[in-house]
Amino acid sequence: MQNIGIFYGSSTGNTETVAKQIQAKLGADNATTFDVADAKAGDIEKFTNIIFGTSTWGIGDLQDDFEGFLTEISNANLNGKKVALFGLGDQYSYSDSFVDGMGEIYEALDNKNCELVGETSTDGYEYDASKAEKDGKLVGLALDLENQDDQTEARVSEWVAELKNQFN
Template identity: 40%
Template sequence: MTEHKRKIGLFYGSSTCYTQMSGEKIAEQLGADTVDIYNIADEPLSTALFYRYLIFGIPTWDYGELQEDWEDVWEELDELNLDGITVALYGQGDQEGYPEWFLDAMGFLYHKLKQRGAQIVGFWPVTGYTFEGSKALTEDKQHFVGLALDDETQFELSSKRIEHWCKQLKDDFNY
């Protein structure tokens, strides 16, 4: 196994630094020597294929839209074969400012990655959030398809949520 295959690749897009800061906290929780972290504005998504375990961070922008860096590389996702790769997602959203579209971009990414063969892990309960709609919900609507963060209105909860989610990921990634 190559050295990359033993590590976790974390890829994020960020306009306001919240998604980047969350990624850095996730890497710290999982172990800086275990996680290679990349900004998708600077690193091709094809680098993800060097990893067996991936984490993708995506904020939802405005009315359920993709963040600009993700929008720029969205088509590249269609070229990735993710069979045999385990992927976890985290997203940033604003449940008060955009309650009808809370974390929609994470839902779009989830469906795109599933089509590419990824095994998605790291679902997160909807308890503790107030929103009207989200494309990032599991079929039973009891969980988000990844870690749900809202640094606009619940910043004080993010560190604890990241800590708990990372404990869950260690099991999901067999670390």
């Protein structure tokens, strides 16, 4: 498995914590984390395998730092790269916009000639709508630390095991 870049936007530290959990499960020698507040397009381009992670704020808003980072994604050459997504949200308080931030990143990757990997089942979640749901699946790993934190460890472990098979 080639080196992996994990790029996250975090306001409260929760998304950073999950990014570090993912890094630990992939192996610190295989994965490097980047706070998107300090990352540039060139940082993304150094990796063949990329993970983007964000939280969703309010009624579907992308985390502030990641919103600014979308320009860097737009400017990056992602041809032939594999990209996975993870998102944090609250499926009960914001059931009409659960992990919409992850969906916005997914949309930003359209026409970037990269291969999206790491989709997950909607089973076990209760929400009404999400920009991150496409064709009955979630475009990445969705986590609800507010209501289902007891499932975070298992979901991260299962997802990372799948990514190890999908990444080069």
